[in-house]
Amino acid sequence: xxxxxxxxxxxxxxxxxxxxxxxxxxxxxxxxxxxxxxxxxxxxxxxxxxxxxxxxxxxxxxxxxxxxxxxxxxxxxxxxxxxxxxxxxxxxxxxxxxxxxxxxxxxxxxxxxxxxxxxxxxxxxxxxxxxxxxxxxxxxxxxxxxxxxxxxxxxxxxxxxxxxxxxxxxxxxxxxxxxxxxxxxxxxxxxxxxxxxxxxxxxxxxxxxxxxxxxxxxxxxxxxxxxxxxxxxxxxxxxxxxxxxxxxxxxxxxxxxxxxxxxxxxxxxxxxx
Amino acid sequence: xxxxxxxxxxxxxxxxxxxxxxxxxxxxxxxxxxxxxxxxxxxxxxxxxxxxxxxxxxxxxxxxxxxxxxxxxxxxxxxxxxxxxxxxxxxxxxxxxxxxxxxxxxxxxxxxxxxxxxxxxxxxxxxxxxxxxxxxxxxxxxxxxxxxxxxxxxxxxxxxxxxxxxxxxxxxxxxxxxxxxxxxxxxxxxxxxxxxxxxxxxxxxxxxxxxxxxxxxxxxxxxxxxxxxxxxxxxxxxxxxxxxxxxxxxxxxxxxxxxxxxxxxxxxxxxxxxxxxxxxxxxx
Numbered sequence: 001x002x003x004x005x006x007x008x009x010x011x012x013x014x015x016x017x018x019x020x021x022x023x024x025x026x027x028x029x030x031x032x033x034x035x036x037x038x039x040x041x042x043x044x045x046x047x048x049x050x051x052x053x054x055x056x057x058x059x060x061x062x063x064x065x066x067x068x069x070x071x072x073x074x075x076x077x078x079x080x081x082x083x084x085x086x087x088x089x090x091x092x093x094x095x096x097x098x099x100x101x102x103x104x105x106x107x108x109x110x111x112x113x114x115x116x117x118x119x120x121x122x123x124x125x126x127x128x129x130x131x132x133x134x135x136x137x138x139x140x141x142x143x144x145x146x147x148x149x150x151x152x153x154x155x156x157x158x159x160x161x162x163x164x165x166x167x168x169x170x171x172x173x174x175x176x177x178x179x180x181x182x183x184x185x186x187x188x189x190x191x192x193x194x195x196x197x198x199x200x201x202x203x204x205x206x207x208x209x210x211x212x213x214x215x216x217x218x219x220x221x222x223x224x225x226x227x228x229x230x231x232x233x234x235x236x237x238x239x240x241x242x243x244x245x246x247x248x249x250x251x252x253x254x255x256x257x258x259x260x261x262x263x264x265x266x267x268x269x270x271x272x273x
Numbered sequence: 274x275x276x277x278x279x280x281x282x283x284x285x286x287x288x289x290x291x292x293x294x295x296x297x298x299x300x301x302x303x304x305x306x307x308x309x310x311x312x313x314x315x316x317x318x319x320x321x322x323x324x325x326x327x328x329x330x331x332x333x334x335x336x337x338x339x340x341x342x343x344x345x346x347x348x349x350x351x352x353x354x355x356x357x358x359x360x361x362x363x364x365x366x367x368x369x370x371x372x373x374x375x376x377x378x379x380x381x382x383x384x385x386x387x388x389x390x391x392x393x394x395x396x397x398x399x400x401x402x403x404x405x406x407x408x409x410x411x412x413x414x415x416x417x418x419x420x421x422x423x424x425x426x427x428x429x430x431x432x433x434x435x436x437x438x439x440x441x442x443x444x445x446x447x448x449x450x451x452x453x454x455x456x457x458x459x460x461x462x463x464x465x466x467x468x469x470x471x472x473x474x475x476x477x478x479x480x481x482x483x484x485x486x487x488x489x490x491x492x493x494x495x496x497x498x499x500x501x502x503x504x505x506x507x508x509x510x511x512x513x514x515x516x517x518x519x520x521x522x523x524x525x526x527x528x529x530x531x532x533x534x535x536x537x538x539x540x541x542x543x544x545x546x547x548x549x550x551x552x553x554x555x556x557x
Contacts, residue, residue, distance in 0.1 A: 036374060039367035043429035047364075047510060052426040062424045086319035093316060130539035131532065132503040134415060138520060143337045148323035149330060222413045225507075229323075239419065247420075251412060258411040 068245035069252070070238075077234065077253045084230035084257060087148055087223065088216040091155025095163060096209055098156055102164035107171035121164070129161030133219045137226045151228030155220055159212045163205070170204040171197070206272045210265045217261040221254045231257070348530035358515055358531075362538065365511035368432045369501040373494040375433070376440020380406075381486075383441065384448025391452050391460070391478060393470060406449070410442025418504040429510030436497050436504065444493045448486060455481045487553045495546035502535050 053059060105111050106121030137154035144150055178196040187195065224232025231254055238246035320327070352358065386392050387402035417438045421431035459477035468476070505513025512531065519527040 032374075035370060039371045043364060043367050043371060043433055043510065047429040049426045049428055059424060066420075083323060086323055090316065090319055090323070090325075126540060126543075127536065130499065130536050130543075132499065134503050134506060135516070135532065135535075143340050144329055144333050147325075149325050152323075152325065153333075218411060218413055222415050225415065235416065239423070251416065254413075254416075255408055255411050259407070262407075 065244040066248050068248065070243065070246040070249045073234075073238070073246050073249050074253075077231070077250070080224075080229070080231045080234050081253060081257055083148065084220045084232075085217060085261075087151045087220040087228070087230055088155060088213060088261075091152045091220065092159055092209060092213045092216050094152060094156035095159030095212070099160040099164040099167070102160055103167045103171065106164055106168040109172055109174070121168070125161040125165050127161075128157055128159075129165075131158075133158045133223065134226055137223050137228050141227050146227045148229050151220055151223040151230065154223060154228065155216050158219065159216060162215075163208050163212055166208040167201060167205045170201050174200055203272055207269050210268050214258070214261045214265045217258055218254075221257065344525040345529040347526060348533050349524075349526040350530050350533075352527045353530045353534040358512065358534075361505075361512045361515055362534070364429060365501045365505070365513075366498065368429055368436060368504075368511055369494060369498040371433045372436025372501065373440050373444075373490070373497040375437040376497070377444050377490050377493060379437070379441050380444035380448050383445040384452055385474060385478075387445060387449040388452035390455070390457065391474070402445075402449075406442055406445035408442075409438045410446060412438070412442075414439040414500045414504060415507060418507045418509040422508045427508040427510075432501065432504045432509030432511055435509055436501055439500055440493050440497050443496060444489055447489045447493075448482075451482050451485045451489065452478060484553060484556075488550045491546050491549045491553070495542050498542045499539055502539070 102121045102124045104121075105117040106125060108114065108118060111117045111121070133154055136157050137150055140150040140153040140157075144153065174197065178200065179192055182192045182196045220228075220230055220232075222232040222235075224230045224234065225236055227233075231250060235247065235250040235254075238244075238250055383402050383406050386398045387406055389395065389399065392399040392402065414435055417435035418431060421434045425431050425434070455478060459481070460473055463473045463477045501511055501513075503513045503516070505511035505515070506517045508514065512535070516528065516531050516535075519531060
């Protein structure tokens, strides 16, 4: 009897908890819906120039302008595409160099002096991730002038956050036994790093770097919009001369480039991990 | 015990041959060094090809420091506290909210169709869904913003649509990966009882991915907010427009204030998203 009573109590408690979560869920749902209506009203209904858009037909017409491929543009795309890949590669590599101190400071188990160096590294990572690549590019264009260097720097600074964060987390999860083993056979600190820490972290790090490289191709393809060369510049020129099929061509070229990047990244990651 | 005596015995009878230990043996080591060499050649070639002035790169640090100290340093904080700017911040939040929500609504079916194990048709639907997600992700959010501004005119609708495309690409891929990682047992059980594909989705797949989807959704909003801070740069509404205007007017103190406000807002958004994701994971 006592057990039956206890079970009944438990059941009641579970039912009570369920109805409570149900109410909470309903409330969340209502809030989400209300926010949707509010946001749709302010952003779409009030802020759109409906007269400029006109009818659905007009919209379809302006979309129709983009249909088609400007084949004569294709031969001129090789060089910017190569530039885009080069900017992405150099930016990623420079980003890896820059992120070494961030990783060293940002992994709690190897950071030299946690109360000061750890927050510095975290700040570096957050700064790098929170500012958009366009803004970084503008900043570096102001600092070093127009050209590919500004793009490389923007990409590098922008990649630091992600690479450093993932690698620092991998170092924090490190298995300490190989480190002890190398120390026990008399390895120097450098050898400990090369033979105990690096082999454990390298697969993660290379995976992250290749992934970031793939994202950086996407980023470097737009840096031309703010004066850093590559496919973005061609895109902008086509748009400014109202050559809409040319715009489509450039976008397709970017797509092909990114497909290529994804393939390379897939094979490299498969070869290393 | 037996193992240790065995190794001892073998080490007694056979002394280790004197050779240097290497991590990689002959063919593999060649490939590795070849790869490194190729990468180095590519890097130096790109530096020459892109015409990168290395001297300017090494002199840059002082210049950047001076630039920040001279022109950007005291950020004009009053500017970002003006009601106009605060309203644009509010608009940006709304844009990212709507973009993330619409994007996720589209990404759920795309994730379903684009997951190799659950897709209704591997030959037709799967590649199409993958292509749609990939192109949404491959085209940068600023390009989406420019395209929608060209079609629909200036305003936040273009921004919302650009963010929607961005979130389709971002969440669609993660959703598909999450569905590909599920346990197929319940799926087979439901199929064996004759359930329709929609029922299988609702009762076998969805309960397994519910928590992960919620987490991804919150993260998507976080990322969308970061993107939303700049879509205004190309006329798609929000605080990006203020950034562009002040950059064009060379109001550098205001620019730095806006940048500081973006960093603070992104930090807050990241904090909220981390807190919400932890809550969701705990409620599992």
